Amino acid sequence: MAVLRIYLSVSDFDSWKENFDTDPMDRKGSGVIRYWVHRPIDEPNIALVDLELGSVEQAKAMQAKLQEFWASGRAPIVGTPRTQIAETVDTVELGG
Known part of the structure; x- marks a missing residue:
């Protein structure tokens, strides 16, 4: 497994997220298994994205x-x- 971590500065997070949700990169077709979108609470125009891929x-x-x-x-x-x-070295879920 591998993670592609992306750090973006955007002019409008909601507009960026709307565009992201249209999936212009065909994430599934490109091998993305799952992804996470984060938004720092003290920087609302920053988008942090982790894409998990198979290799x-x-x-x-x-x-x-x-x-x-x-x-x-x-x-x-x-x-x-x-x-x-x-590269993913270890994954542990602690529940909750």
Whole structure:
């Protein structure tokens, strides 16, 4: 497993989320197993996204696809997003 972590600055979180929900990147078709969207409570125009993929290779392909999309100017973002790929080493659910 691999996680593609994305840090975005957006001009309007709700508009960005609406665009994200249309799935312009075909997440499932790109190998995304699950994802999380976070919004820092003290920075409402920041979006933090974790995409879980089956392999590092799939994560790299998705990263490239996203960078192309962001460069096209069609994404409602501000500045240059940051991304990082991490391999999953351990997962523990503590219940609750």
